[in-house]
Amino acid sequence: MSSIWGRFFTVDIFGESHGPKIGVVLNGLAPGTVLDFPKIRAFLDRRRAGGEAWSTKRQETDDFELVSGYANGFSTGTPLCVLFHNAAQRSADYDERVNRPGHADYTGHVRYGGFNDPRGGGHFSGRLTAPLVFAGAVAAQVLAAKGVYTAVHIRRIADIEDAAFDPTDISREQAQRLSASRFPLLDESKREAMEERVRQAAAEGDSVGGVVECAVCGLPAGLGSPMMDSVESRLSSLLFAIPAVKGVSFGAGFRFAHMRGSEANDAYALRDGAVVTTTNHNGGVLGGITNGMPVVFEAVVKPTPSISKPQRTVNLSTMEEETVCVKGRHDACIVPRAAAVIDAAANICMLDLMTERGL
Numbered sequence: 001m002s003s004i005w006g007r008f009f010t011v012d013i014f015g016e017s018h019g020p021k022i023g024v025v026l027n028g029l030a031p032g033t034v035l036d037f038p039k040i041r042a043f044l045d046r047r048r049a050g051g052e053a054w055s056t057k058r059q060e061t062d063d064f065e066l067v068s069g070y071a072n073g074f075s076t077g078t079p080l081c082v083l084f085h086n087a088a089q090r091s092a093d094y095d096e097r098v099n100r101p102g103h104a105d106y107t108g109h110v111r112y113g114g115f116n117d118p119r120g121g122g123h124f125s126g127r128l129t130a131p132l133v134f135a136g137a138v139a140a141q142v143l144a145a146k147g148v149y150t151a152v153h154i155r156r157i158a159d160i161e162d163a164a165f166d167p168t169d170i171s172r173e174q175a176q177r178l179s180a181s182r183f184p185l186l187d188e189s190k191r192e193a194m195e196e197r198v199r200q201a202a203a204e205g206d207s208v209g210g211v212v213e214c215a216v217c218g219l220p221a222g223l224g225s226p227m228m229d230s231v232e233s234r235l236s237s238l239l240f241a242i243p244a245v246k247g248v249s250f251g252a253g254f255r256f257a258h259m260r261g262s263e264a265n266d267a268y269a270l271r272d273g274a275v276v277t278t279t280n281h282n283g284g285v286l287g288g289i290t291n292g293m294p295v296v297f298e299a300v301v302k303p304t305p306s307i308s309k310p311q312r313t314v315n316l317s318t319m320e321e322e323t324v325c326v327k328g329r330h331d332a333c334i335v336p337r338a339a340a341v342i343d344a345a346a347n348i349c350m351l352d353l354m355t356e357r358g359l
Helices: 038-046 107-109 118-126 126-144 172-179 188-203 231-239 253-258 335-356
Strands: 010-015 021-027 064-068 080-085 151-159 208-216 246-251 267-269 274-277 295-302 311-315 322-323
Touching: 010 126, 010 151, 010 246, 021 126, 038 126, 038 335, 080 126, 107 118, 118 126, 126 151, 126 335, 151 172, 151 188, 151 335, 172 208, 231 295, 231 335, 246 253, 253 295
Parallel strands: none
Antiparallel strands: 010 021, 021 080, 064 080, 151 208, 208 295, 246 295, 267 274, 311 322
């Protein structure tokens, strides 16, 4: 099924952007798990619009309701179902006849024979990342008990770049500092220039994209499988479920094209009796399997397609060309909020891989 992901820790997301509720069903959460709901709330708040210049003016509280799978302060081991109530819909902004460039209006119309919900993108909307982040927040708590943690930051917005992680040395303290920020950066001096690029685009009725860098630390060697079932394949399949993500690279990624083998290879060494690599160009994965180093990847986030500039389109009711100016409340840059969603996806994938190994 298209909206279900995972094998041993599964995530089933349902709902539409302007429907009454959205939610997620989690399977594979071990019975007796204690969830820290304030921490889940904090994780969700990183994704939630907060009134900043870059974020949508649609204000949803993202308060959630546990429907099943949790009783007397513990998970029961049966499906954990969580609902989010949509309270700030403004469906009048959406005309089902308007085929918005850059959105899934046309593809959804064709795939579902015109029966798709077009309001706010329906099931294709970024609103559906709220239940995904809930699932990621749960996974993060389970992984933390196993010594695994993630770190995520904005690597780029428009033409302004942040520093990159040291892929061999990402501390828990650094990860915690980044997760406490709604605009996570390694080099805080870059923030003003990034925000200015967003303001410029918004003033012109436009938007900008960027790149998010994420690292998963503390993983054991041996997760994943070769070829078609690699760690990269599994993680990428979930990352591409995030509506704005259009590219993923691991380690040096496309920079490998400019390197020689002598530069690209990660030499092995012993450190406190453990096998490590002195560099981490391969992003912690070789042959589709983790090698014990941080799994480091970047995800490209496209500019928000909802812009107020006039754009050419085809009216799907009349089958005539026309010009459209998209209405509604939209992010001028989705990257800061997407960082939390990408973080959540990484946690979900790694918990699924570890559960598969019985870890």
